[in-house]
Amino acid sequence: MPLPxxxxxxxxxxxxxxxxxxxxxxxxxxxxxxxGLEPARILLVGDDPAExxxxxxxxxxxxxxxxxxxxxxxxxxxxVETLARAAGRExxxxxxxxxxxxxxxxxxxxxxxxxxxxxxxxVHKQASLPEGGTALGLAGTAPAVLLERxxxxxxxxxxxxxxxxxxxxxxLESATLQRVLAGVEPPTHHVLRFxxxxxxxxxxxxxVEGGEGDGLDLTVCAHDLEIRVDLLQRPGxxxxxxxxxxxxxxxxxxxxxxxxxxxxxxxxxxRCRSLGLTLATAESCTGGLVGVRLTDVAGASxxxxxxxxxxxxxxxxxxxxxxxxxxxxxxxxxxEAAAAxxxxxxxxxxxxxxxxxxxxxxxxxxxxxxxxGLVYISVESPDGDSADRVVLxxxxxxxxxxxxxxxxxxxxxxxxxxxTHAHELAx
Amino acid sequence: MPLPxxxxxxxxxxxxxxxxxxxxxxxxxxxxxxxGLEPARILLVGDDPAExxxxxxxxxxxxxxxxxxxxxxxxxxxxVETLARAAGRExxxxxxxxxxxxxxxxxxxxxxxxxxxxxxxxVHKQASLPEGGTALGLAGTAPAVLLERxxxxxxxxxxxxxxxxxxxxxxLESATLQRVLAGVEPPTHHVLRFxxxxxxxxxxxxxVEGGEGDGLDLTVCAHDLEIRVDLLQRPGxxxxxxxxxxxxxxxxxxxxxxxxxxxxxxxxxxRCRSLGLTLATAESCTGGLVGVRLTDVAGASxxxxxxxxxxxxxxxxxxxxxxxxxxxxxxxxxxEAAAAxxxxxxxxxxxxxxxxxxxxxxxxxxxxxxxxGLVYISVESPDGDSADRVVLxxxxxxxxxxxxxxxxxxxxxxxxxxxTHAHELAx
Numbered sequence: 001m002p003l004p005x006x007x008x009x010x011x012x013x014x015x016x017x018x019x020x021x022x023x024x025x026x027x028x029x030x031x032x033x034x035x036g037l038e039p040a041r042i043l044l045v046g047d048d049p050a051e052x053x054x055x056x057x058x059x060x061x062x063x064x065x066x067x068x069x070x071x072x073x074x075x076x077x078x079x080v081e082t083l084a085r086a087a088g089r090e091x092x093x094x095x096x097x098x099x100x101x102x103x104x105x106x107x108x109x110x111x112x113x114x115x116x117x118x119x120x121x122x123v124h125k126q127a128s129l130p131e132g133g134t135a136l137g138l139a140g141t142a143p144a145v146l147l148e149r150x151x152x153x154x155x156x157x158x159x160x161x162x163x164x165x166x167x168x169x170x171x172l173e174s175a176t177l178q179r180v181l182a183g184v185e186p187p188t189h190h191v192l193r194f195x196x197x198x199x200x201x202x203x204x205x206x207x208v209e210g211g212e213g214d215g216l217d218l219t220v221c222a223h224d225l226e227i228r229v230d231l232l233q234r235p236g237x238x239x240x241x242x243x244x245x246x247x248x249x250x251x252x253x254x255x256x257x258x259x260x261x262x263x264x265x266x267x268x269x270x271r272c273r274s275l276g277l278t279l280a281t282a283e284s285c286t287g288g289l290v291g292v293r294l295t296d297v298a299g300a301s302x303x304x305x306x307x308x309x310x311x312x313x314x315x316x317x318x319x320x321x322x323x324x325x326x327x328x329x330x331x332x333x334x335x336e337a338a339a340a341x342x343x344x345x346x347x348x349x350x351x352x353x354x355x356x357x358x359x360x361x362x363x364x365x366x367x368x369x370x371x372x373g374l375v376y377i378s379v380e381s382p383d384g385d386s387a388d389r390v391v392l393x394x395x396x397x398x399x400x401x402x403x404x405x406x407x408x409x410x411x412x413x414x415x416x417x418x419x420t421h422a423h424e425l426a427x
Numbered sequence: 428m429p430l431p432x433x434x435x436x437x438x439x440x441x442x443x444x445x446x447x448x449x450x451x452x453x454x455x456x457x458x459x460x461x462x463g464l465e466p467a468r469i470l471l472v473g474d475d476p477a478e479x480x481x482x483x484x485x486x487x488x489x490x491x492x493x494x495x496x497x498x499x500x501x502x503x504x505x506x507v508e509t510l511a512r513a514a515g516r517e518x519x520x521x522x523x524x525x526x527x528x529x530x531x532x533x534x535x536x537x538x539x540x541x542x543x544x545x546x547x548x549x550v551h552k553q554a555s556l557p558e559g560g561t562a563l564g565l566a567g568t569a570p571a572v573l574l575e576r577x578x579x580x581x582x583x584x585x586x587x588x589x590x591x592x593x594x595x596x597x598x599l600e601s602a603t604l605q606r607v608l609a610g611v612e613p614p615t616h617h618v619l620r621f622x623x624x625x626x627x628x629x630x631x632x633x634x635v636e637g638g639e640g641d642g643l644d645l646t647v648c649a650h651d652l653e654i655r656v657d658l659l660q661r662p663g664x665x666x667x668x669x670x671x672x673x674x675x676x677x678x679x680x681x682x683x684x685x686x687x688x689x690x691x692x693x694x695x696x697x698r699c700r701s702l703g704l705t706l707a708t709a710e711s712c713t714g715g716l717v718g719v720r721l722t723d724v725a726g727a728s729x730x731x732x733x734x735x736x737x738x739x740x741x742x743x744x745x746x747x748x749x750x751x752x753x754x755x756x757x758x759x760x761x762x763e764a765a766a767a768x769x770x771x772x773x774x775x776x777x778x779x780x781x782x783x784x785x786x787x788x789x790x791x792x793x794x795x796x797x798x799x800g801l802v803y804i805s806v807e808s809p810d811g812d813s814a815d816r817v818v819l820x821x822x823x824x825x826x827x828x829x830x831x832x833x834x835x836x837x838x839x840x841x842x843x844x845x846x847t848h849a850h851e852l853a854x
Contacts, residue, residue, distance in 0.1 A: 012646070012648075013644065013646045013657075014646050014648050014657070015452075015453075015456070015469070016456050016465075016466040016467070016468065016469055017456050017457065017460040017465075017466065017646075017657075017659075018452070018453035018454060018455070018456030018457035018458075018460065018466075019457075019646075019648070019657060020453075020648065020650065021448075021453045022449075022452070022453075023448075025442075025445070025448075025449070025471060026442075026445035026446075026447070026448045026449075027445060028445070029442070029443050029444050029445030030444065030445035030446070031445075033444045033445065038443075038444075038473065038475065039443040039444065039445075039473070040443070040472070040473070040475075040478050041443065041470055041471060041472045041473075041478065041482065042442070042443055042470070042471040042472075043468055043469070043470050043471070044452060044468060044469040044470075044471075045467070045468045045469075046465065046466070046467070046468075047646065048465065048467075051467050051468065055468065072626065072630075072647075073626070073627045073630060074626065074627070074629075074630035074633070074634075074647050075630065075633070075634060075638050075639070075645075076639070076645065076646060076647065105627075108625065114625065114628055118627060118628055118631050119627055121631075122627050122630070140820075160649075162821045162822050162824065162825040165822075166822070203501075207501075212503075217440065219440055219441040219444065219446050219447075221441050221446050221447045223447065228446070230441075230444070230446050232444075280742075281715075281736065283715070283718075285722075286719075286722075287715070287718045287719050287721065287722025287723075287727075287731075288708075288710070288714070288715025288716065288717070288718030288719045288722070288734065288736060289715065289719050290715070291710075291714045291715030291718075291736040291738075292713075292714050292715045292716050292719055294714065295712075295713075295714025295715070295736075295738065295788075295827075296714075296823075296824070296827075298788075298789070298790055298791065298823055299791065300714075300738070301738055301739065304714075304738050304739075305738060305739040305741060305742050306735065306736040306737050306738040306739055306742035306746065307715065307735075307736040307738075308733065308734075308735055308736070308746070309708065309715060309718040309722075309733045309734040309735070309736065310733045311718075311722060311727070311728055311731050311732060311733040311734075312728065312731075312732040312733055314732060314776075314777060315707075315732050315733035315776050315777075318775070318776065318777065319733060319735070319746075319775065319776060348745070348746065349741075349742050349745070349746060350741060350742075350745065361722075361725075362725070363725055364725065364726060365728075394589070396723075396725055397723070400722075400723075
């Protein structure tokens with residue numbers, strides 16, 4: 001049986017003009033894939049009424065059509081009215097919904113000190129649904145809308161990523177989606193993540209093992225210094241998948257660091273937690289990004305005590321106790337400065353483990369001996385230290401995100417290396 | 428004259444499955460808009476041959492069709508052969524190109540220690556172009572391809588963003604693009620950015636002024652507590668555009684904070700620079716994000732000295748000198764703690780101005796009196812202080828990014844408020 005076709009349409013002139021990067025396509029693609037569907041296409045389209053209608057008409061030909069954006073109260077929010085027109089339905093005001101949206105809008109008007117009259121037209125607009133459609137819940141004042149037609153499903157979701165994600169479970173629970181998915185067996189998803197191998201070496205191993213096909217889909221992706229292999233195993237391809245995964249594990253056993261989705265920051269926090277260690281950061285060129293990655297993880301506070309962003313030499317000396325002598329002799333971007341920063345963070349913030357990053361993110365600040373992308377990492381822990389020196393490719397943003405990733409991987413490796421002392425004692 | 432239609436197709440199963448976020452769509456959208464085109468659609472499609480061919484056939488209906496990805500040497504790189512088929516052209520080996528790719532591949536083979544025979548089939552494939560097409564230059568071993576048909580233009584570019592960006596200027600220089608663009612006058616782009624107004628209030632003003640149309644495109648976007656209005660003015664709509672912009676400036680004069688693209692962090696840094704002030708941060712719930720935003724801006728180091736990520740109470744007390752008494756009586760999430768953090772950062776890091784953020788990002792940590800999203804901001808400066816208390820909606824990520832945005836806007840407002848003292852003296 002061929003899989004139901006799923007099409008995603010993301011609306012907003014800011015998306016096609018590149019004023020704003022889309023954040024919903026990848027989320028919806030992952031979700032649809034997880035359900036056992038192959039997202040046929042993800043389409044970004046502007047607010048031009050003709051282009052929008054054309055896109056929605058095409059998308060309605062698929063069994064599952066997911067729209068995002070254009071649910072707001074303003075004139076250029078046209079998703080629901082266009083969906084109604086493309087589906088041949090009238091727009092009808094849902095009065096219960098209107099009262100609900102009105103109550104919220106009155107609260108907002110009062111808080112901001114605007115007259116409610118400013119909001120009334122928007123409320124009426126947002127309470128209008130295609131005939132036969134149902135509201136799946138509100139994001140602010142915008143309802144998500146579900147519309148069933150001839151066994152197919154169309155859903156309109158809000159554009160702001162956090163609102164879309166909050167309302168997505170309502171789509172999953174809907175009886176219509178359940179019916180469309182009847183008979184679709186979700187694939188099994190395996191992920192293998194490597195640090196310290198080249199993408200072509202992984203690709204070559206996959207090729208030797210016969211590549212994809214026969215119910216096994218493979219993707220290889222390089223991101224933030226990780227090489228990630230996704231194996232999507234359809235029913236019947238269990239043996240092939242197991243063989244390919246085993247070959248990767250054997251060939252790159254040392255570099256394989258995860259077979260799940262947990263970000264490296266979470267792996268670091270989990271490892272610290274199980275070892276009973278607290279953690280601190282000392283950052284220069286990354287400006288706080290290692291701290292942000294760690295605190296992206298809910299519950300980081302039982303491990304991560306905090307850090308110092310030592311952007312100026314004055315803060316490196318005053319905030320972290322880096323000896324002025326080290327800065328004068330070796331410079332702020334040096335192995336010696338990184339080591340002193342880690343030592344200082346550990347001592348001053350009272351943490352068991354500390355990681356330090358210093359480097360040249362560019363575009364300015366480089367010298368013949370110290371090019372843009374030069375980064376030093378230093379980790380100090382009760383069980384020993386670790387240091388790294390690399391020259392990372394890319395622009396300022398790329399250098400900073402890769403330097404933060406490298407800091408976390410250096411931490412992870414130090415915290416997960418075989419406990420040689422314990423081992424020797426046991427022997 | 429209607430504008431030439433431009434369509435972008437980005438290929439790769441990893442994109443539609445959401446294993447990897449696309450980075451080329453926004454770049455190409457910005458470039459096409461800058462040239463005076465409205466990108467009609469940006470389409471992400473997987474490696475499935477039927478879906479890919481369907482997408483390319485549709486895209487070829489536009490005057491300008493830009494493809495990215497799928498130029499590699501492996502079996503699932505099908506862009507060029509599909510482009511040829513969809514355009515009704517034969518695939519022809521370009522022998523000069525083949526020799527060029529062969530030379531590169533022999534070098535790679537030698538370096539990696541593989542026999543060249545492994546590469547020969549791939550080289551032949553990559554040197555094959557649609558009849559009448561021209562190579563625009565190589566990205567690794569992959570040529571970018573330009574194909575002209577009946578005055579329309581199709582271009583196939585590599586998927587890796589840095590390679591695409593490197594070859595894009597070749598497209599801009601091509602005589603074919605110049606011909607397609609003849610008579611297209613690039614639009615003028617105005618942006619107005621507001622802080623502290625509601626999206627609906629802005630929308631209402633735009634509506635009163637007649638909305639978009641007649642050569643004026645309007646988009647309203649809410650992001651990180653900003654309301655951003657983009658006015659895209661085509662030739663002939665100068666007066667209308669000026670009238671709409673003037674109406675917004677008049678109605679929301681206090682809330683209008685920028686008419687350019689500089690991120691708020693850059694505005695803060697510029698303002699500090701012109702006042703001769705240095706800046707420090709003290710962050711709890713944002714975990715370093717304010718520091719990251721500031722140091723995203725190249726050249727931040729002459730203003731931003733650094734900061735303390737005071738995630739634990741121990742670091743709030745030890746690293747920032749927040750009196751334990753304040754923490755005990757008011758808690759770490761309180762106006763008093765925020766003020767003490769800002770004061771401590773200013774003193775300990777030796778900066779003129781400091782901003783502090785403390786709050787509850789969730790999902791844990793809330794109490795009946797202190798809900799998820801509660802955030803306190805405090806700014807201390809030589810010219811006075813400023814404090815904010817808000818309850819931000821959204822999940823952990825939304826609360827954190829909005830709290831960082833609020834901290835920067837609180838800084839910006841304090842630094843740009845009318846210098847009342849100087850004014851009074853002058854009177």
